[in-house]
Amino acid sequence: MVPPASPKPLRADTERTVRAILEAAERVLSANPAATMEQIAEAAGVARTTVHRRFASREALIAALAAWATQRFHEAVEAARPQTAPPAVALYQVTANVLRVKIGWGFAMGALPTDAPEVARVHADVLARCAQLFVRLRDAGVLPPGTDLDWARRVYYALIHEAAIQAPEDDAALDALATRVVDTLLHGIGTPTAG
Amino acid sequence: MVPPASPKPLRADTERTVRAILEAAERVLSANPAATMEQIAEAAGVARTTVHRRFASREALIAALAAWATQRFHEAVEAARPQTAPPAVALYQVTANVLRVKIGWGFAMGALPTDAPEVARVHADVLARCAQLFVRLRDAGVLPPGTDLDWARRVYYALIHEAAIQAPEDDAALDALATRVVDTLLHGIGTPTAG
DNA sequence: AGAACATGCATCATCGATGTTGCAAGTCAT
DNA sequence: ATGACTTGCAACATCGATGATGCATGTTCT
Numbered sequence: 001m002v003p004p005a006s007p008k009p010l011r012a013d014t015e016r017t018v019r020a021i022l023e024a025a026e027r028v029l030s031a032n033p034a035a036t037m038e039q040i041a042e043a044a045g046v047a048r049t050t051v052h053r054r055f056a057s058r059e060a061l062i063a064a065l066a067a068w069a070t071q072r073f074h075e076a077v078e079a080a081r082p083q084t085a086p087p088a089v090a091l092y093q094v095t096a097n098v099l100r101v102k103i104g105w106g107f108a109m110g111a112l113p114t115d116a117p118e119v120a121r122v123h124a125d126v127l128a129r130c131a132q133l134f135v136r137l138r139d140a141g142v143l144p145p146g147t148d149l150d151w152a153r154r155v156y157y158a159l160i161h162e163a164a165i166q167a168p169e170d171d172a173a174l175d176a177l178a179t180r181v182v183d184t185l186l187h188g189i190g191t192p193t194a195g
Numbered sequence: 196m197v198p199p200a201s202p203k204p205l206r207a208d209t210e211r212t213v214r215a216i217l218e219a220a221e222r223v224l225s226a227n228p229a230a231t232m233e234q235i236a237e238a239a240g241v242a243r244t245t246v247h248r249r250f251a252s253r254e255a256l257i258a259a260l261a262a263w264a265t266q267r268f269h270e271a272v273e274a275a276r277p278q279t280a281p282p283a284v285a286l287y288q289v290t291a292n293v294l295r296v297k298i299g300w301g302f303a304m305g306a307l308p309t310d311a312p313e314v315a316r317v318h319a320d321v322l323a324r325c326a327q328l329f330v331r332l333r334d335a336g337v338l339p340p341g342t343d344l345d346w347a348r349r350v351y352y353a354l355i356h357e358a359a360i361q362a363p364e365d366d367a368a369l370d371a372l373a374t375r376v377v378d379t380l381l382h383g384i385g386t387p388t389a390g
Numbered sequence: 391a392g393a394a395c396a397t398g399c400a401t402c403a404t405c406g407a408t409g410t411t412g413c414a415a416g417t418c419a420t
Numbered sequence: 421a422t423g424a425c426t427t428g429c430a431a432c433a434t435c436g437a438t439g440a441t442g443c444a445t446g447t448t449c450t
Binding site for chain 2: 395397399
């Protein structure tokens with residue numbers, strides 16, 4: 001229902017409710033992944049039955065949440081033009097864009113074990129883009145030729161994950177965070193002259 | 196029951212069972228944090244009622260698991276003599292020791308929201324040791340004077356967490372992993388000349 | 391060997407979460 | 421304004437997980 005243009009345009013009423021539920025689910029579940037539908041409904045300001053009317057099951061709700069976040073994730077990466085922009089620039093842009101999304105949708109992006117066909121495809125797509133970006137980084141000399149790209153990618157994800165916990169809301173702080181992530185990724189935190 | 200010498204020495208029988216349950220819980224819960232007591236019991240090769248006899252509640256089981264892992268964690272850090280060994284050496288030793296523990300007890304170490312008084316104290320102790328180690332690293336010039344120690348510590352944890360997923364079993368691979376973690380922490384993954 | 395204890399099994403009780411339905415009242419679109 | 425849709429509420433049904441118990445059958449320790 002959420003990802004592309006739905007077959008039937010939702011009533012303004014319904015759309016607000018759905019969004020409220022998804023946002024509430026994100027907040028509540030990120031605080032406690034085992035939270036009940038009741039707690040989510042309460043946080044959304046609706047009755048529990050309404051949640052069940054919109055999402056057939058708890059599983060469906062989480063799937064919708066993941067789909068929503070995946071879409072945002074995809075947009076964030078694509079907006080950085082990771083295949084055409086200079087790799088170092090793209091790295092920074094991707095970092096900043098993804099951070100912005102991840103700060104608000106941390107749970108949904110973490111709970112990605114989705115089995116929906118469409119969503120899985122988009123997600124795989126994004127991962128491939130990231131992998132390609134790292135190849136480009138290596139080819140451009142930003143990363144040494146012998147770099148273990150898998151380790152590099154995982155370190156990158158871990159740094160973004162850590163940075164997202166800071167959760168700043170203004171753009172200046174977000175840029176500072178992105179800078180710190182890229183910097184740490186490339187140069188670590190040690191004294192350059194040491195070693 | 197587990198951490199120090201128990202008031203009543205368990206029967207050989209019981210001890211084996213308890214250990215089997217804890218180890219099974221680690222395996223099963225790390226694969227699926229929402230696993231049921233039944234699944235844990237099955238993995239341990241005992242009846243579900245036996246688990247309940249040893250651990251009053253699911254909560255108690257997880258608490259015991261956390262306590263056990265915390266103890267191991269503590270030993271791993273202390274064995275590296277983080278306050279007396281040269282900081283760079285201690286960093287490496289702590290990394291290797293903690294990796295060894297974390298590979299086998301990843302869930303238990305992640306599920307640390309424990310409210311047991313004794314356990315919390317030990318855990319806080321370990322964290323303090325780590326913080327001190329980072330101060331020593333900075334004072335020794337391994338880290339630049341202006342380093343944000345909180346960020347440094349969090350990056351370090353994240354790297355260990357990532358590395359522990361590789362899960363090698365032999366010592367050579369473990370040392371290689373530890374080297375990689377320390378190296379990445381200090382120098383990142385970028386080309387040194389770049390910038 | 392014998393007392394003390396642990397385990398497996400079957401059984402039962404309970405509890406919370408999930409999911410459904412009917413109806414009255416409210417909201418939206420045209 | 422009117423018909424279509426949505427929501428809240430209350431009630432109900434179900435289901436799985438948790439936790440407890442009694443008893444027969446091992447297992448351990450001395």
